[in-house]
Amino acid sequence: MEYFLQQLINGLTLGGIYALIAIGYTMVYGIIGMINFAHGEVYMIGAFIAVIAFTALGLLGLTWVPLSLAIVLMLAIGFTAIYGWSIERVAYRPLRSAPRLAPLISAIGMSILLQNYVQVLQGAKIKTLPPMIEGGLTLMQVEGFSVRLSYLQIIILLLTVSLMAAFSVVIARTPLGRAQRACEQDRRMASLLGVDVDRTISLTFVMGAGLAAVAGVFVTLYYGVIDFFIGFLAGLKAFTAAVLGGIGSLAGAMLGGLLIGLIEAFWAGYFTVEYKDLAVFAILVIVLIFRPTGLLGQPEVEKV
């Protein structure tokens, strides 16, 4: 029971991080019907900005964590937003009316380009960050095993939940969210009503990138070790999360992310760490066999 609770806490933390990345996949898919394969790299860049910025702030003598965390989050979001915007401009917009395979290939190219770019600028070696936020709460202690909830986990969970809530409100209630949904459903009609479709698509990339940056900052704090290749597996898992939840569905991405985090944590906790990725993808395959649209994805039923 205690062990279970501990895995639950670990799984939710990890799942929240996946969910933040997954939202970017699902939103971009919703609006342009394309998987943004460079999205994992945006997250990776967010993680690098976190390491660089935390280190720089440390050198400047700024060690008060709430302030430095806030500054790093802002920097990471700001910079990756620029990357997200540029990726759309360079790799997608020129191919908007091209056959579907073309933007897919340019996205994969963009992903490789960004990996190499970071490798050249930052080197291929891993980067480390000493623990910034230490300590935590002991929730339970039974027979020498204690269930711990670290302060870092609390921060990650709280920020993730608030971001997801804020995001859901933006999509469901604001003019911007409405314009995004309108572009998803009928881009031509949206433009006839005065929506600047290009701008709306750009903003979607920017928003997705910002969330991925937050995930990158969290991962850096959580594991303390990153390299230029982390975007690949994390991207793949977050993409899996988006598909599992139902690609195109915001709630689905959140649910899918949490589930993937939980599966991973429980598999690693109860079986073996080695095959945890296999477990994740096997469950994806099984879910898709029985629910091809994902858990919360809806098959199209409207009349045309």
Add this chain to the structure above:
Amino acid sequence: MLSVAGIRTFYGQIEALKGVSIEVRQGEIVTLIGANGAGKSTLLMSICGNPQPRAGRIVFEGQDITRLSTHAIVRHGLAHAPEGRRIFPRMSVLENLQMGATVADPAHYADDLARVFKLFPILERRQQQRGGTLSGGEQQMLSIGRALMSRPRLLLLDEPSLGLAPLLVKQIFRTIAEINQREGVTVLLVEQNAFHALRLAHRGYVLVNGRIALAGTGAELLANREVRSAYLEGGHGAVPA
């Protein structure tokens, strides 16, 4: 108010509009009739810049809008209820109407919504229903209502009576007249239902194969022999006995 001069619009190599010129004056209802595939919808869409004409000029209230993008054109004060209604299926009726107000002054929103609900009371009762689940007639009302939410000075309507029961067709035409007379909205109306459209309109154009073949007042065109034989006798534009 709107002047279209010699526009030529292509789909790939196919020339859908071969030098079309029309004029719409402030306060008028102008109708555009023509057979299937004549280019009526293409003309309305070209005015909105999607597709953009390759040659010719479109001037709206003194401003050249030929090369503007669609979202910029509609900001000048025209609105389009396009062919096929194009209701956002996974948005509620209310959200569809809010989308119609995208370029409107938010200060007018409550008034405009009340006005649309007054024209189409059914929409008020259905406001939380998803657009995709409305009946065809309800979707048509929503499409017109959505276009009105931006307070357009010029309203482009593409076959608003398509697929509606006769009673509803009458109601839609009555509503168009009301929008025009009471609210002073200028209307450019594409219709298959030539009899109703010509009776309602101040003036009309007949589009044949991407060219304007005839122009005149509604009454003149109604009386014209060619128009009568091509668009009014038999078929869906039949004159009621």
